[in-house]
Amino acid sequence: MTQSVVVQVGQCGNQIGCCFWDLALREHAAVNKKGIYDEAISSFFRNVDTRVVGDGGNISKGKICSLKARAVLIDMEEGVVNEILQGPLRDVFDSKQLITDISGSGNNWAVGHKVFGSLYQEKILEKLRKSAEHCDCLQCFFIIHSMGGGTGSGLGTFLLKVLKDEFPEVYRFVTSIYPSGEDDVITSPYNSILAMKELNEHADCVLPIDNQSLFDIISKIDLMMNSGKLGAAIKPKSLVTSSTGVFKKRQEKPFDAMNNIVANLLLNLTSSARFEGSLNMDLNEIIMNLVPFPQLHYLVSSLTPLYTLADVNIPPRRLDQMFSDAFSKDHQLIRADPKHSLYLACALMVRGNVQISDLRRNIERLKPSLQFVSWNQEGWKTSLCSVPPVGHSHSLLALANNTCVKPTFIDLRERFIRLYKKKAHLHHYLQIEGMEESCFTEAVSSLSALIQEYNQLDATKSMPVEDLPRLNIAM
Numbered sequence: 001m002t003q004s005v006v007v008q009v010g011q012c013g014n015q016i017g018c019c020f021w022d023l024a025l026r027e028h029a030a031v032n033k034k035g036i037y038d039e040a041i042s043s044f045f046r047n048v049d050t051r052v053v054g055d056g057g058n059i060s061k062g063k064i065c066s067l068k069a070r071a072v073l074i075d076m077e078e079g080v081v082n083e084i085l086q087g088p089l090r091d092v093f094d095s096k097q098l099i100t101d102i103s104g105s106g107n108n109w110a111v112g113h114k115v116f117g118s119l120y121q122e123k124i125l126e127k128l129r130k131s132a133e134h135c136d137c138l139q140c141f142f143i144i145h146s147m148g149g150g151t152g153s154g155l156g157t158f159l160l161k162v163l164k165d166e167f168p169e170v171y172r173f174v175t176s177i178y179p180s181g182e183d184d185v186i187t188s189p190y191n192s193i194l195a196m197k198e199l200n201e202h203a204d205c206v207l208p209i210d211n212q213s214l215f216d217i218i219s220k221i222d223l224m225m226n227s228g229k230l231g232a233a234i235k236p237k238s239l240v241t242s243s244t245g246v247f248k249k250r251q252e253k254p255f256d257a258m259n260n261i262v263a264n265l266l267l268n269l270t271s272s273a274r275f276e277g278s279l280n281m282d283l284n285e286i287i288m289n290l291v292p293f294p295q296l297h298y299l300v301s302s303l304t305p306l307y308t309l310a311d312v313n314i315p316p317r318r319l320d321q322m323f324s325d326a327f328s329k330d331h332q333l334i335r336a337d338p339k340h341s342l343y344l345a346c347a348l349m350v351r352g353n354v355q356i357s358d359l360r361r362n363i364e365r366l367k368p369s370l371q372f373v374s375w376n377q378e379g380w381k382t383s384l385c386s387v388p389p390v391g392h393s394h395s396l397l398a399l400a401n402n403t404c405v406k407p408t409f410i411d412l413r414e415r416f417i418r419l420y421k422k423k424a425h426l427h428h429y430l431q432i433e434g435m436e437e438s439c440f441t442e443a444v445s446s447l448s449a450l451i452q453e454y455n456q457l458d459a460t461k462s463m464p465v466e467d468l469p470r471l472n473i474a475m
Contacts (some may be wrong), residue, residue: 001039001042001043001136001137001142002043002137002138002139002282002283003042003043003044003070003134003135003136003137003138003139004020004043004044004070004138004139004140004141004142004273004275004283005071005072005128005131005132005135005138005140005141006020006021006044006069006070006071006072006141006142006144007071007072007128007142007143007144007159007163008071008072008074008143008144008145009074009075009144009145009147009151009152009155009156009159010075010112010145010146010150010151010152010153010155010156011075011077011079011080011146011149011151012073012076012144012146012149012152012177012259013075013143013144013145013146013152013156014073014075014080015080015255015259016144016175016177016259016262016263016266017071017073017260017370018080018084018087018089018143019260019262019263019356020267020475021069021089021092022089022267023263023267023424024044024258024265024266024267024270025067025092025314026275026390027267027274027387027389028040028041028045028392030098030385030390035063035064036062036063036064036300037059037060037061037062037063037064037065038061038149038261040092040181040274040275040276041067042060042294043066043270043273043274043448044069044270044273044274045067045068045069045070045092045103046058046067046068046070046134046207047060047062047064047066047067047068047125048065048066048067049065049066050065050066050227050372053244057160057161058134058434060169061130063377064067064286066091067092068092068093068094068097069092069097070131070134070135070138070236071097071099071131071420072094072098072124072127072128072131073093073098073099073100074098074099074100074120074124074151074155075099075100075101075132075397076100076101076103076104076105076112076116076150076151076155077100077101077102077103077104077151078100078101078102081098081100082100085098085140089285092231096127096130096312097118097127097131099124099127099248099272101120101122101253104150104151104153105149105150105151105155106428107149107150107185107187107188107189107191108150108154108191108428108429108432109153109154109190109191109194109195109429110152110154110194110428110429110432110434110435110439111150111154111327111432112149112150112152112153112155112156113154113156113157113158113194113198114154114430114432114433114435115289115433116151116154116155116158117154117155119342120155121158121162121420124159124162126168128141128162128163128166128401129166129450132167132170133340138167138170139170139273139282139284139401140170140171140283140284141159141163141167141170141171141172142171142173142174142175142266142270143156143163143172143173143174144175144202144249144262144266145157145174145175145176145180146175146176146177147176147177147178147179147186147188147191147192147195147196148177148178148179148183148185148188148192148405149185149191150191150255152177153191153192153194153195154191154195154440157194157195157199157202158197158198160172160174160198160202160203161201161202161341162196162276163202164202166248171204171205171284172201172202172203172204172205172288173203173204173205173207173283173417174203174205174206174207175206175207175209175265175266176195176199176206176207176208176209177209177210177211177262178192178208178209178210178334178408178412179192180210180211180212180215181212181411181415182212183211184251186419186425187419187428188426189203189412189415189416189418189420190419190420190429190440191302192412192416192445193412193413193416193440193443193447194357194439194440195443196412196443196446196447196450196475197411197442197443197446197447200295200447200450203219203297204287204291204297205286205287205291205297205299205384206297206298206299207265207269207298207299207301207333208300208334208405208408209262209301209333209334210333210335210408211258211402212335212463213332213333213334213335213461214258214261214262215258215334216335217261217306217331217333218257218258218261220242220306220330220392221257221306221378222457228301229257232359233338235382242309256262261303261333262333264303264389265301265303265397267334267397268303268349268351268389268390268397269283269349269397270283271349271387272349272383272385275385275386275387276353276385276386276387277383277384277385277387277428278356278384278387279356279359279383279385279442280383280384280385281347281349281381281382281386284400285381286347286381289345289379289381290344290345290346290347290375290381290401291345291397291401292344292345293453295403295450295453296450296453296454296457298405299319299399299400299401300332300334300336300338300399300400300401300402300404300405301332301335301397301398301399302325302326302327302331302333302338302397302398302400303331303333303395303396303397304322304325304326304331304395304398305325305395306325306330306331308367309425317364319354319358319394320361320362320365320395322394322395323362323365323396324349324366325367326348326396326398326413327366327369327370327398329338332404334405334406334408334409335408336402336404336405336407336408337404338370338400338402338404339369339370340404341371341402341403341404341458342372342373342377342402342403342456342457342461343370343372343373343400343402344372344373344376344377344400344401344402344403345372345373345376345380345381345400345401346370346372346380346381346398346400346401346402347378347380347381347382347383347398347399347400348363348380348381348382348383348396348397348398348473349382349383349385349398349399349469350382350383350384350385350394350395350396351384351385351386351387351388351389351395351396351454352385352386352387352388352389352392352393352394352395353386353388353392353393354384354394355382356382357382359382361459363380364381369394371430371461372382373457373460403454403457403458405454406454406455406458409447409450409451409454410451412447413444413447413448413451414450416444420440420444426440466475
């Protein structure tokens with residue numbers, strides 16, 4: 001069994017990480033009634049005898065004593081991490097897993113990347129090495145961060161380079177939260193563009209998620225609740241969209257429910273690594289099958305049924321409808337329409353009581369309406385995990401390497417250019433040692449080169465697919 005380490009960086013990264021650990025513990029508690037430390041739990045948690053001082057307290061089997069998340073928490077402000085340490089998850093982390101400062105990065109990529117990067121490099125390396133030493137077979141680092149702020153974008157992408165140099169054989173999966181056009185951080189286009197260059201160069205796989213899409217999804221669930229289309233009762237034993245109750249405090253903390261959608265995505269993404277299934281998908285298989293070219297490693301994700309996230313008592317959607325929903329633009333976690341764009345490859349990660357025949361039938365049904373590149377017409381990867389989300393019969397996560405991600409990057413570039421033309425706020429960056437204007441021009445050139453690669457793929461959309469002769473085998 002392999003293990004993975006989650007590295008959560010900045011305010012957004014730590015809030016999403018907190019949701020993920022909470023939901024993961026509930027999932028394992030629902031399945032593991034006897035409290036035995038098994039391979040499923042060991043993939044993301046250590047079992048520690050807290051009576052033993054130092055590193056001698058690791059317990060490889062038997063009863064669960066004290067679970068510790070395989071995680072490193074980094075933030076250059078103390079607020080969110082302190083909140084976690086005072087909350088219900090305080091025992092899942094210890095001080096050896098934390099790196100915090102008090103001054104913050106001031107919404108400045110250069111401060112996070114150049115200042116705090118060099119200041120904390122050794123400390124970050126020490127925590128990462130210690131986390132790796134606790135693993136029998138470390139397969140993957142999951143990095144969770146946002147693109148718009150200073151710490152998430154700056155230190156989060158600095159960390160990628162550190163991981164690439166120190167652990168070149170271990171996959172780097174990045175969940176990146178992209179700011180919406182109405183973002184209240186005025187420098188977010190600068191931060192996002194500078195971070196994009198690092199993602200292009202140092203990540204193995206990126207799941208871009210758009211804040212606006214998350215907000216739209218939550219608004220839809222709200223609307224359906226208020227219109228009476230969904231049942232009013234919250235499911236008693238389900239993974240609720242917010243630990244305080246989804247719909248009670250929306251106006252106070254709208255990001256709680258949005259963070260939980262991302263946590264649910266990570267929960268489904270890692271389900272094959274954590275539980276058994278008739279057709280499990282290793283995390284390295286996602287990269288192997290869905291990333292045909294190193295630069296084009298951005299995967300568009302969709303979750304269905306969305307009402308799983310609302311945790312309300314409604315009849316389950318028909319299985320076939322769940323598959324159809326996964327390809328509709330309303331269910332994508334970035335503003336995109338994959339059905340009208342070009343697929344390089346697609347993975348379907350199904351959980352619950354679903355048969356392989358259900359998978360095959362739905363792929364055959366949907367295939368005629370989806371356009372794949374000519375050289376990968378059978379570019380499907382599928383997995384079946386027998387354990388569904390708590391309180392639900394089944395769920396589906398679709399990951400698509402699709403040219404529909406391009407408009408998100410074009411929009412980001414346009415917002416950057418509007419700001420950069422005026423040289424607005426540039427002096428805040430250029431006063432940081434190691435920052436020059438060439439950092440900005442190189443970053444936007446890197447993004448333009450990526451957009452051009454997607455343009456070239458899109459240009460092949462109208463080309464006819466050759467129906468190559470197949471070898472007939474007599475039976």
